Amino acid sequence: MGRWEPGARERLVVAAVELFTEHGYDATTVAQIAERAGVTKSTFFRHFPDKRELLVAGQESLSALLAEGIAEAPADASALDAVASGLERASTMMGPANRDLGPRIREALAASVELQERDALKSVGMTAAMTEALLARGVPETVAALAAEMGILAFKQGYARWSEADRGDDDRLAPYALAALQDLRAAASALG
Template identity: 60%
Template sequence: MARWKPDARGRLTVAALELFTEQGYDETTVAQIAERAGLTRSTFFRHFSDKREILTAGQELLSRLLAEGVAAAPADATPLDAVAAGLDRACGAMTDFNRELGPRLHAAIEANEELRARNAMKSVGMAAAIADALRRRGVSELSAQVSAELGVLAFGIGYRRWSDVSRADDPGELITHTRAAFAELRSATSALG
């Protein structure tokens, strides 16, 4: 097997999502994923601890980028404006590769209870990173938590909208969709009374 080919992690991710779509998550093995990617099982385990991790592998990076964006917001930014800065920073790291994987990723998660639970934990981790960054800015616990949850919800909505259409049909960037989702959520919360 050709271990020297570039982007093993990306190839493993694509192979896994293809197999999850074709035969289901539970029926897919690590050996099948590695074979489809043209790699060895040991190469798989250098990149992922198990097949579940493929679906949540970017959580640490996203959480870090969200927190860095919140921290870098102007000192006079409101909590929601600081979250918007975090969203902008995280969106900037997403590429066309992430966009292309979106529909397969969503399908795999929706088809499996364990993956839905793992994805929910990913959201909890991202919200915790945002809330921690807000608290370091002096935001109260409750305001930090609510702002963080809205930010994660906006990111999820924006990512889904962005990845569910092809670049040909919508050449827009993730940041555009996420900003629109965040504006909609802010408007919805203010309308609650």
């Protein structure tokens, strides 16, 4: 496969996840990732500054979609209803390839503290985007922060359930993320 063929970024992510789970994050080099993806090291560095960034590819796009969904929620929507709108919008970005990579990404994350730290930073960025979108709607700061934290937790839980679920009629992420948010609402109300 030539380096000029489309999909280099996606191939790099898949190659990295495969190599991280086969050999471990620390033992995997950029050269190995590029070779597995069928591109040059230069092409790798055009897409990513380093190998840590591979597993958080798309963070900016997800954050933007979450914020757009929140902004476009009906004016009378509660903070969590607006978050649900953001989750629905962000879910449109996640397709079958994302679903198939889920278990392998979790395996790679579990084996590397460095990747866990980078994943945590990704979550912080996505939470910040949701918080800002909620504040722009006039949601009080504490409520916005809590709703955004619940949103990122729902996204993560929904993604985990979705990637492990049997393939069936509804292969979209949104129902899983929204169900996770509903579970979190119920859990929050049980706190007393």
